[in-house]
Amino acid sequence: MIWTDVRVGFTCNNACKFCDQAETGDASSEALERRLRELPHRDGVILAGGEVTIRPDLPALVATARRLGFRRVAIQTNGRVLAARGASAHLRAQGLTDAIVAIHADRADVHDWLVSVEGAWRQATAGARAAAASGVNTRLATVLTRSNLAALAGLPALATRLGASGLRFIVAREEGRARDTARMMVPRLSLAAEALEPVLDAALAMRIDVEVVGVPLCLLPRHRALAADRLDSSPVHHAFAIGAPTTRARAYAAPCQPCRLRHACPGLDAAYLARHGDGELPAAPPLATLLVTRDTPGRVLKQALVRARRLGATHLRLEGDAEHPEWHNLVREAARLGLALQ
Numbered sequence: 648m649i650w651t652d653v654r655v656g657f658t659c660n661n662a663c664k665f666c667d668q669a670e671t672g673d674a675s676s677e678a679l680e681r682r683l684r685e686l687p688h689r690d691g692v693i694l695a696g697g698e699v700t701i702r703p704d705l706p707a708l709v710a711t712a713r714r715l716g717f718r719r720v721a722i723q724t725n726g727r728v729l730a731a732r733g734a735s736a737h738l739r740a741q742g743l744t745d746a747i748v749a750i751h752a753d754r755a756d757v758h759d760w761l762v763s764v765e766g767a768w769r770q771a772t773a774g775a776r777a778a779a780a781s782g783v784n785t786r787l788a789t790v791l792t793r794s795n796l797a798a799l800a801g802l803p804a805l806a807t808r809l810g811a812s813g814l815r816f817i818v819a820r821e822e823g824r825a826r827d828t829a830r831m832m833v834p835r836l837s838l839a840a841e842a843l844e845p846v847l848d849a850a851l852a853m854r855i856d857v858e859v860v861g862v863p864l865c866l867l868p869r870h871r872a873l874a875a876d877r878l879d880s881s882p883v884h885h886a887f888a889i890g891a892p893t894t895r896a897r898a899y900a901a902p903c904q905p906c907r908l909r910h911a912c913p914g915l916d917a918a919y920l921a922r923h924g925d926g927e928l929p930a931a932p933p934l935a936t937l938l939v940t941r942d943t944p945g946r947v948l949k950q951a952l953v954r955a956r957r958l959g960a961t962h963l964r965l966e967g968d969a970e971h972p973e974w975h976n977l978v979r980e981a982a983r984l985g986l987a988l989q
């Protein structure tokens with residue numbers, strides 16, 4: 648299933664303190680229809696804002712997407728409008744299949760403070776419940792900030808009560824219209840991961856689909872499979888009808904160079920790494936690199952391995968000529984010496 652993310656605009660009825668949306672205008676109905684027609688994949692489309700549900704043309708957009716052949720049409724929403732009588736059922740009738748509803752805490756006071764609207768949690772939870780009750784596959788999305796790490800534990804139970812099938816946790820980042828406030832909201836990744844682990848355990852025990860975005864794999868040792876932004880998992884395509892896409896600028900640190908998870912790991916936000924450094928990442932294991940060239944005798948290469956082990960290396964990277972007649976012997980010798988191959 649390939650999802651394409653179409654951004655419809657910027658206007659919103661919340662004012663989230665961590666909002667990472669870039670300042671853009673709102674796309675016209677015609678521009679959005681054109682964009683939908685141009686999309687190469689007709690699997691699933693996610694209509695995202697700003698806030699999509701405050702657009703009067705949303706039901707028509709959903710119907711257009713289904714008419715164009717999209718098998719699934721999702722909205723990413725703060726959920727408040729979905730609580731209005733008949734709103735969810737009407738969207739369902741137009742062909743809406745999925746809703747991702749932003750609920751940032753298991754309690755109203757924390758959520759309302761984060762989105763700067765009194766009463767927003769009550770409306771968002773009612774909206775999620777109404778969407779699920781009308782047959783829309785509903786998932787909850789929670790942005791992890793410094794202010795809600797202590798208000799996550801009840802989210803799996805809340806999701807179950809609302810009829811939601813999944814939970815997605817996304818680490819706040821320094822980007823977009825709330826960049827200045829967001830800087831203060833971005834949690835330390837190690838603390839976010841620590842708060843998240845028991846919540847992920849609980850969600851899995853309740854058979855709730857759960858995923859995480861923005862946490863490097865080394866900080867999620869028991870839940871690496873839940874990282875939705877793994878580089879080896881299927882991507883969401885971004886089709887921005889307006890403005891330029893905001894993308895996570897990935898960065899990797901010194902401990903990432905020898906890391907065996909590097910090929911799959913989304914790394915860290917560049918701004919985060921610049922601000923906080925790499926002290927939260929596990930230290931790189933002592934690594935020796937052996938350059939194998941055609942002319943180097945096998946005896947010399949084996950001596951180099953023994954010397955590396957004596958000097959404290961626990962990991963080995965073999966580089967160079969894999970056709971060297973001693974290559975396989977070197978691999979065996981490394982294992983005998985207790986050197987893990989990278």
Ligand code: SF4
Nearest residue numbers: 863865903906909912
């Ligand atoms: S690549 Fe870097 S951030 Fe990712 S798991 Fe490895 S050490 Fe951690």
